[in-house]
Amino acid sequence: MTTTSPKTTGGARVRVQRFGTFLSGMIMPNIAAFIAWGLITAFFIPTGWTPNESLATLVDPMIKYLLPLLIANQGGRMIYGVRGGVVGTIATMGVIVGAEIPMFLGAMIVGPLAAWIMKQVDKLWAGKIRAGFEMLVDNFSAGILGVILALGAFFGVAPLVSAISGALSAGVDWLVAAGLLPLASIFIEPGKVLFLNNAINQGILTPLGIQQATDSGKSILFLLEANPGPGLGLLLAYTFFGVGVARASAPGAIIIQFFGGIHEIYFPYVLMKPILVLSTIAGGATGIAINVAFNSGLRAPASPGSIFAIYLQTASDSYLGVTLSVIGAAAVSFAIAAVILRASRKRDLEALESGDDQLASAVAANAANKGGDSKVGALLNQSGGTAAATSTVEGTTATRAPIQSIVFACDAGMGSSAMGATVMRNKLKKAGIEGVTVVNESIANLSGNADLVITQRELTPRATEKSPNSLHYSVDNFMGSPKYDEVVALLEAQKAAK
Incomplete structure (x- = not known):
């Protein structure tokens, strides 16, 4: 068998991407459970759409036990299969019971860590167990280790994570009180283009947002990264003032980004002109400022960042603020991007006449930023673009077992x-x-x-x-x-x- 040997990309950015991907791998498969919790909260809590005291009792057990345990199980499975998931879940009960706040951060730490420890312990007697005793050893070793790790999580990890979570929450509260939360866009918007948003969103914003939503019924943190307004404004600017393939594909990209919630679609448009990140930063900051002013937020994460998903999770008192935040973010992003595109329009037309395909180059750069895993080229093809990237394989072979x-x-x-x-x-x-x-x-x-x-x-x-x-x-x-x-x-x- 011959395989490809592509050049690997090093550096801190790739490591952060991998870390973000790992966090996302624990959260994303369980998004349906988050949505279910958000809907139950939206309908049945005292301030919900259809308050019901009996059904509202589902809210606390789901947020405190169900969701963290699902995350821990998924993280454990990613490390060591079903066995790792079981041990990770057992250990996570310790961190859940040992804290007074929902232990999402604790689950993301303890679940994979417990699975890794179980994997190392199994290696100690691999191949040394007498035939017929394998199941006995496997079950008792997992059970005993699970108890030990649960106790360790209860006395060690729970207080530590509670302190970290409290510090992060205090930092966010300080930013809100000081009116500085919009500055988060300075990090979020460039991070999205470099595919570092998973580490920010899944690792910090979502756990803290859920904690806030548990306390107050909603959180602005769910809107920091998911707001589709900045990308919408950028793509509208390309629709009216872009040239060539970028202009032709932008309207279709708007549908995919705004309604489908796949924000990746606008990243190549930023990479074509990196200075355009200023428009998305300003748009994101505007959206956050409006949400702060109206005290608006979502009940649960909106994933993907579609306008439909956002409205589905919007708190009952936040529809006006959320709507204005999307409109405001889009308007500011559009205005700044339009100025930049108009200023460079003549140069872009000259480049187009000379055969310089900027969008295709940007799609390739976009894929490199994400480590190759990008939906963008595919979606641009669907939305009317011609940025079909070439593909190569340095070696393949047909002389092997049948492919089934x-x-x-x-x-x-x-x-x-x-x-x-x-x-x-x-x-x-x-x-x-x-x-x-x-x-x-x-x-x-x-x-x-x-x-x-x-x-x-x-x-x-x-x-x-x-x-x-x-x-x-x-x-x-x-x-x-x-x-x-x-x-x-x-x-x-x-x-x-x-």
Whole structure:
């Protein structure tokens, strides 16, 4: 088997991206539970849409036990499968009971840590257990270690996380009281373009926001990163004052970003002209300032950052503030971006006439910023653009066992890889190829059993580590790679050889 050997990207940014991806991997699969909790809160608490004292009793157990335990279980599974999830959940009960606040930060620490410790303990007697005693040793070792870790979490981790959470909450409260919370956009908006938003959002804003929502029924923190206004304003400016492919694709990108909630779609438009980040920073700060002024917030995280998801989670007293924050953010972002685009319009037209495809270059830069896992090229193709990035694979081979399973893998396993899997299934159906399963999942969940793994170029080394016996293809664009035709041809040859 020959695999790709793409150049890896080092540096602190990549490490932060990986950390953010890991945090997101614990949160994102459980977003449905957060939405369910938000809806129960919205309907049944005393200030909800349809107050119900009996049903409102669901709120506290879900926020204190259910959601942290789901996070801990997912984090444990990411480290050590089902066994890690079970031990991580047991240990997390200690941190939950040992604190008076919802232990989301504690769950994100204790769950994976307990699973890692269980993995190391299992290595101590791997291959040394007498036949017939494996289940006995496995069950008792996990149970005993779970108790020890739960006690450690109760006495050690819970007070520590409570202190950290209190300090962070005090910092946020100080920013709000000092009227400085809008300055958070200085870090959030550039961070989004560099794909560092997961570490900020999932690691800090969401846990603190849930704590605030538990205390007051809503939190402004859920709106700091999810507000679609800055991206909407930027894309509107490109619609009216952009040139070439960027202008043609911007209206379709607006639909995907504003209604679909996929903010990635506007990142290449910023990368084309990095100075445009000033427009999104100003727009984000404007939206936050309006929300502060109106004391508006969401009951639970809005994921994805679609206007529909935002309104669904908006507190009953916050609709005006949230609406004005989106409009204000879009207006300010549009105004600043329009000035910048008009000032450079002549130069952009000259570049367009000379054949310089700025958007295609920006899409490639966008993929590099995220470590290769980007939906953007695919979505721009759908929205009317022509920024189909090329894909390369340094080596593949057809002389191997028959391919019966194909896995599309990305960081979260929920967005771009799902679109790629759909494209491949359609191609196989059109070619009349049956008996080949095509699924999508996160790289962290690769089991090593797939015959063929398809990933974005920069993610292939990680996929190869997780699934070393698989054939690996690297692509730049999950929606339109020519490598898909090579896969189809490979499967057709396999079918003809039967």
